[in-house]
Amino acid sequence: MLDFLTDQELTAVKLSLRVAFWAMAASLPFGVFVAMLLARGRFWGKSLLNGLVHLPLILPPVVTGYLLLLLFGRRGPIGEFLDTNFGIVFAFRWTGAALACAVMGFPLLVRAIRLSIEAVDRRLEEAAGTLGANPGWIFLTVTLPLILPGIIAGMILAFAKAMGEFGATITFVSNIPGETQTLPSAIYTFTQVPGGDAGALRLTAISVVVSLGALIASEILARRVSRRIGAL
Amino acid sequence: MTLEVTLRHRLGDFAIDAAFRSDGGLTALFGRSGAGKTTLVNVIGGLIRPQWARISVDGRPLVDSDRGIFLPPHRRRLGYVFQEGRLFPHLTVRQNLLYGRWFAPAVSRKADIGRVVEMLGIGDILERSPGRLSGGEKQRVAIGRALLAGPQILLMDEPLASLDDARKAEILPYIERLRDEARVPIVYVSHSVAEVARLATTVVLLEDGKVVATGPVSEVMARAELYPAADRAEASAILEARIEGHDSADGVTRLASEAGLFRVPLIADPVGSHVRLRVRARDVMLALHRPEGISALNLLPGTVETLGGDEGPVANLRLRCGQATLVAQVTRKSIRDLGLAPGRAVFAVVKSVTFEPRGMGHFGDDAPNGGFGGDTPNGGSGGDTPSGGARS
Numbered sequence: 001m002l003d004f005l006t007d008q009e010l011t012a013v014k015l016s017l018r019v020a021f022w023a024m025a026a027s028l029p030f031g032v033f034v035a036m037l038l039a040r041g042r043f044w045g046k047s048l049l050n051g052l053v054h055l056p057l058i059l060p061p062v063v064t065g066y067l068l069l070l071l072f073g074r075r076g077p078i079g080e081f082l083d084t085n086f087g088i089v090f091a092f093r094w095t096g097a098a099l100a101c102a103v104m105g106f107p108l109l110v111r112a113i114r115l116s117i118e119a120v121d122r123r124l125e126e127a128a129g130t131l132g133a134n135p136g137w138i139f140l141t142v143t144l145p146l147i148l149p150g151i152i153a154g155m156i157l158a159f160a161k162a163m164g165e166f167g168a169t170i171t172f173v174s175n176i177p178g179e180t181q182t183l184p185s186a187i188y189t190f191t192q193v194p195g196g197d198a199g200a201l202r203l204t205a206i207s208v209v210v211s212l213g214a215l216i217a218s219e220i221l222a223r224r225v226s227r228r229i230g231a232l
Numbered sequence: 233m234t235l236e237v238t239l240r241h242r243l244g245d246f247a248i249d250a251a252f253r254s255d256g257g258l259t260a261l262f263g264r265s266g267a268g269k270t271t272l273v274n275v276i277g278g279l280i281r282p283q284w285a286r287i288s289v290d291g292r293p294l295v296d297s298d299r300g301i302f303l304p305p306h307r308r309r310l311g312y313v314f315q316e317g318r319l320f321p322h323l324t325v326r327q328n329l330l331y332g333r334w335f336a337p338a339v340s341r342k343a344d345i346g347r348v349v350e351m352l353g354i355g356d357i358l359e360r361s362p363g364r365l366s367g368g369e370k371q372r373v374a375i376g377r378a379l380l381a382g383p384q385i386l387l388m389d390e391p392l393a394s395l396d397d398a399r400k401a402e403i404l405p406y407i408e409r410l411r412d413e414a415r416v417p418i419v420y421v422s423h424s425v426a427e428v429a430r431l432a433t434t435v436v437l438l439e440d441g442k443v444v445a446t447g448p449v450s451e452v453m454a455r456a457e458l459y460p461a462a463d464r465a466e467a468s469a470i471l472e473a474r475i476e477g478h479d480s481a482d483g484v485t486r487l488a489s490e491a492g493l494f495r496v497p498l499i500a501d502p503v504g505s506h507v508r509l510r511v512r513a514r515d516v517m518l519a520l521h522r523p524e525g526i527s528a529l530n531l532l533p534g535t536v537e538t539l540g541g542d543e544g545p546v547a548n549l550r551l552r553c554g555q556a557t558l559v560a561q562v563t564r565k566s567i568r569d570l571g572l573a574p575g576r577a578v579f580a581v582v583k584s585v586t587f588e589p590r591g592m593g594h595f596g597d598d599a600p601n602g603g604f605g606g607d608t609p610n611g612g613s614g615g616d617t618p619s620g621g622a623r624s
Contacts, residue, residue, distance in 0.1 A: 123318055126279055129305040130312035131381045132335030141331075145322040 009199055011178050012186035013206055019094055019182055020162035023101035024155055027109060031154060035113035057107040061167025068100055068172040096173035097180045101162035108157040116150020117143070149222045156218035160211050183207055233290060233417045235259075235385055239275055240284040248272065248441035257433030258411045258418040260449070268441040269421040273387050276419065277312045278305035289384055306335065311378030311416070313388040317370040319362035325373050326358040332381025345380060351413065352376045352406055368399035372406060379414060386410070389421045400427075407431055425466045426586075429453055429510045453510075454550065454559050467548050469558045471509040473587075475501055484529070491556035494585060495529040509587040513548050516560035517581040520570055530582040534558065536574050539567060551580055558582075 005013070037043075038050055056064050072079040072090045082088040090096035120143060128138045166184035173180040175189060187203045190196030238251040248268045252259070261269045274280040276287055278294070281302060287295040289310075294303050311332075319328050329345060349355050352372045362370060371391055378386055391407075392400045408431065411418060422428050428435060428449070435452040437445040445452050450470040452458065458467075473489035478498055487494040489509060501507065522531065534553035547567060551558045558580055562572070572578070 121318075123314070123316070124320060126305070127312070127314060127318040128320070128331070130277055130279075130308075130310065130387075131332035131377065132306050132309070133331075134304070134306045134335075137335065142320060 005202060006199065008177060009186065009203055012181050012183050012203065015094060015097075015178070015181065016163055016183035017210075019097045019101055020159050022095075022098040023105060023162040024109075024159045026098065027102040027106055027158060028151075028155060031106065031109040031113055031158075032151065035110045035117055038110065039114045039117035053110050054107045056104050056168070061104065061165070062171050064103060065100060065168035065171025068096075068103065068168065072096065072099065072172070090173070092173050092176060092180060094173075094179055097169045097182055098162075100168040100172045101165045102158075104165050104168050105158035105161035108161055109154040112154030112157055113147060113150050116147040116153075119150075120146050149225045152218055152221045152225065156214050160214050163207065163210055163214075233384065235276075235417065235419065236286070236288050237272070237276060238286045239272060239282055241271065241275065241280075241282045243271070246441060250438065250441065250443045252436045252443055252446055254417060254419060254434060256415075256417045258407075258420055258431050259434045259436060260428040260432035261419065261421045261436050261438060262428045262432070262452075263423065263438035265423055267423075267438040269423070269438055270389055271441075272438070273389050273419060273421050277310055277387050278303060278308050309336075309382070309384050311381055311383030311386040313371070313374050313378050313386065313391045315390045315393050317362075317367075317374040319365075319370055319373055319377070321362055323362075324358070325354065325360050325362065325365070328362065328373055329358075329376050329380055332377060336382040348376045348379050351409055366399070367395050368402045371395065371399075371403055375406065375410065379410070379416065383416060386416045386418045387421075388418060390423070391420075392422075392424075392427060404430060425453075425468070426510075429468055429470055430508060450556070454557055467513045467559050467561075468586075469509075469511045469556065471511065471556055473507050473509050475499070475503050475505050475507065477503055489554075489556065491534075491553040491558060492532045494582070496585060496587075507587050509585050511558055511582055511585055513559040513561040515582060515584040516551075516558055517583065518549070518551075518560055518562060518566070518570070518572070519579045519581055522579055523581060526581065528581050528583055530585070532558070532580045532582065534578060534580055536572055536576045536578060538574060539572065551578065553580060 034049070034053060038046065038053070069091070070076050072082075074080065074083065074089070074091050079090060082090070088095070090099050124146070125138050125142055128142045129135075133141060164184055165182070166188065169180070169182060170185055170188075175181050175185045177186075181189070183203055183206070187200045187207070190200035190203070233256050235254040237253070239248055241248045246266075246268070248271055250268065250272060261272060263269055271280060275282045275285060275295070282295065282297070284297045285295045286297065287293070293299070293301050294308050294310075295301060319325075320331065323331065329349070333345075349358070352375060354369065354372050354376060357365060357369055357373075362373070365373065375388075375391070388407075392403060395403070404427070407418075407420075410416065411431065411433070420427075420431060422431075432449040435445070435447065435449050436443055437452055437458055445455060445458050453468050453470050455467065469491070471489040471491055473487040473494065476486040476488040476493070478485050480498065483498045484495045485497070485499045487496060487507065487509070491511075494509065522533075532553045534551040537550040537552050537557065540548040540550065545564050547562055547564060549560045549562055549567075549572065551560060560580060566572070
């Protein structure tokens with residue numbers, strides 16, 4: 001079906017999908033947790049956490065990528081620790097690309113989930129408590145189903161962001177075909193070589209289709225969920 | 233089942249300092265809005281952490297500030313019916329009903345869903361989503377949901393306040409059934425005289441965060457001095473009565489009460505069943521001699537007990553009639569003209585009796601009004617049932 005693509009292009013598309021999926025999936029639990037903290041928590045340093053989460057949105061992506069390189073690179077404090085203790089390496093691997101995309105998409109993910117948490121009628125949670133549910137069960141059986149539309153929206157946003165992330169990724173993990181050359185990096189590469197226009201155009205088309213598809217899918221899912229919730 | 237509550241709590245300018253005890257039946261926390269009723273019931277339910285409280289159910293402490301005990305709501309095993317229902321919008325009615333069962337200890341799962349569904353009349357809406365229910369249906373589901381969690385006590389915070397009169401009339405009989413059949417003690421918050429008169433076994437009257445009166449409903453409701461000045465005439469005698477017989481030729485039903493025999497237009501409930509009568513002070517006239525040629529059916533001989541307070545042009549007399557006490561609203565002038573004094577024998581002319589039999593509807597004693605269902609126990613006289621009553 002994707003015969004019209006060259007091997008290099010196909011690899012870039014597959015890699016991008018894999019990177020975007022893992023960036024979204026791995027950051028989701030953290031995203032829900034941080035959104036809960038920001039929406040409900042009362043603690044010292046809340047504004048600081050909020051600022052930190054939103055930082056990638058404001059910073060130049062190159063700066064974010066460079067900071068990741070400093071922290072998670074082979075010589076970086078976190079990178080070295082993870083490498084020696086768990087054998088996890090981010091530098092110049094596709095996992096690093098996923099990390100960069102996750103960090104860049106995190107503010108969008110948290111923001112969407114946080115808004116939906118703030119919209120939850122807490123009196124419903126109280127009611128669940130009087131019916132015998134402890135806070136953990138209240139979260140799983142009442143809060144989580146009610147914020148599902150927000151979670152879905154956040155996931156789609158994070159996925160779309162990851163598909164298009166360029167600056168932080170290329171700074172952190174470079175542009176290695178087959179390992180870290182994601183779709184945007186591949187497009188960039190094509191535009192830098194003579195006669196690469198056709199490849200760049202093909203990948204651009206795919207990029208548009210994937211993004212549109214993601215948006216439509218999110219729209220349909222969100223509508224189905226909010227219908228089930230019963231139009232509050 | 234005994235609930236004991238002592239509470240001291242301050243919120244800004246408002247302080248609650250209250251204590252009461254309930255031994256089953258329906259205990260009404262009664263008072264005007266702002267009296268602290270909801271705060272009190274929220275403290276019992278564990279939704280508010282009080283500054284100082286001691287609350288126990290059958291000796292099991294839920295809160296004991298001196299011993300540092302504060303059980304979270306989910307470990308109290310109290311059902312809570314909120315004013316706005318608070319059904320879970322993402323679950324169907326059936327799933328809402330079963331929600332609490334999940335968490336209830338196995339022993340308390342005996343509450344049978346079939347019976348509860350039948351008692352509340354919600355069998356037809358089980359698969360619907362709460363967004364598509366009427367206000368009355370929502371409240372019935374909320375009651376069922378609380379009941380099926382197997383609570384030791386049911387807390388109800390103004391469960392009818394957000395409903396119109398017709399919906400109220402639809403739910404009241406279910407709450408009566410709950411009180412009489414489910415045998416779960418109920419703590420019921422209300423500011424409505426009619427609801428309390430109809431439902432309560434015991435009344436705890438709250439004013440500005442303090443308990444000003446507590447006792448059996450017939451005692452508290454008859455004490456006119458407890459009502460705000462404008463509502464004195466709402467003071468009522470509450471009488472438990474039994475249907476003694478029907479005279480279908482005359483179209484009347486005889487009701488035996490502690491105060492004597494009442495005659496009301498024929499009702500459909502079977503002989504021997506119980507009804508609760510409410511005789512309001514403003515519906516009772518006094519005569520020194522047995523009046524003749526009068527349309528009122530109900531004349532009860534009695535003796536004046538007290539003349540009531542001495543402010544204002546109107547007094548609420550207490551009368552001893554048989555084994556019960558009636559209250560009558562009389563002007564100071566009449567007291568003087570008739571020479572009324574404690575011990576004086578009089579006849580009470582009862583113009584109107586308000587009551588609700590098992591079904592619904594309200595009846596006057598001598599003026600059948602549209603809507604009283606002579607042949608349909610559930611005949612919806614709807615409208616103003618809770619406080620209605622035909623006048624002659």
